[in-house]
Amino acid sequence: MKDKNVITIGALLLLVVLGILLYFNLGDKDKGYQNFEELNENEVEGEDYTIHFEETHSDVLLLAIHGGGIEPGTTELIKELAKNNDYAYYSFNGIKKSGNRSMHLTSTKYDEPKALEMISNSSITLSVHGYDDELEKHTFIGGLDKELADQVKLALQDVGFSASLALKNLAGLKKDNIVNQNKQGKGVQIEISTAQREKFFKDNNLASENRKQPEDDFYHYINAIESVLNND
Secondary structure, eight states: OHHHHHHHHHHHHHHHHHHHHHHHHHHHHHHOOSSHHHHHHHSOBTTTEEEEEEOOSOSEEEEEEEEETTSTTHHHHHHHHHHHHTOEEEEEEEOOSSOGGGGOOOTTTOOOHHHHHHHHTOSEEEEEEEEOOSSOOOEEEESSOHHHHHHHHHHHHHTTOOEEEOOGGGOOOOTTSGGGOSTTSOOEEEEEEHHHHHHTBGGGOOSTGGGGSBOHHHHHHHHHHHHHHTTO
16 A cells, blocks of 8 residues: 555656646747847748838838738738838748747847837838637737727728727737837737638638738728828
8 A cells, every 4th residue: 555655646746747847848838039139049031031121211110020921911911001002011921831930029029120120210100910810800909009099990890890909918008019119109009810811812711822812801901901091
């Protein structure tokens, strides 16, 4: 009996140790990179990611800091919106075949030099993101530019999109969020669900090649946002 108890206690201790190790390993995984320098030391530009940007004379800057395969559809959205209106844009694009999520540098830690330079020259800034929800087609809108955020919400609703002001964890209200580092110290953060981004493209497919085939919803969404920006 004594030997059996010792074995049981030993097994429990082993489970505790494994649990602690698992906890810290998962914590490190979720923690991600702490700044762009750290990301750049571990990822290869041109193989793992690219950075695309266009500088114009516009005061409007569009950001997709989780573009490409990280939050698919965000890059395509800002580039089309920028092209139509001569807005400046900046996109960080994950281009790995898989595992792009590892390059998700959070908005409050995004300090890539070119992005910081462009945001410092911008008066009106929109940062477009995606969040995980494959069921509901919805957009959360936040950022410290609350007046503009509300206008974007209403414009999207007016053309039939589901949109609301952002929940706390997606609200983009921290001053060190890159979208709020422009000349006014406030910007708009747009978070689009997976289901809504899928609806932007043929066959509801967010695969890289398929994102070259936008559907009507893609253009209706862009038109709604530009109606606000062009009347600002």
